[in-house]
Amino acid sequence: MSSRVTILYCTQCQWLLRASWMAQELLSTFGQELGEVALIPGTGGVFRIAVDGEQIWDRKEQDGFPEITVLKQLVRDRVSPDRDLGHSDRKA
Known part of the structure; x- marks a missing residue:
């Protein structure tokens, strides 16, 4: 089954x-x-990302936006946990 972000x-x-x-x-x-990535307009400084209804990032809770490598790791952990992300998985 494909996931929804x-x-x-x-x-x-x-x-x-x-x-x-x-x-x-x-x-x-x-x-x-992924079966879908939906962009949902909101107000009030909101920036939240969820996978299949499970919130994985909230700008206010995490005090900022995710780095793209961190976001990919968070999504990977939910949609394809065994997948290697190559350079995105390597520590600096």
Whole structure:
């Protein structure tokens, strides 16, 4: 079964570009594992990412936006735990 990622972003903060870039990165990396990446407009400084309804990132709780490598690891852990992400899995 394919997974669904949702990215709830603040339109007041103009975070559509950031949300769509993250969606593009996830679809490029997990094209076979993801059935959908939905961009959901919101307000009030919100930026939350969920996989199959389980929240994996909240900008307010984590005090910022995820690095793309961290986001890919969080998504991978839910949709394809055994998958090697190559350079994204290597520590700096």
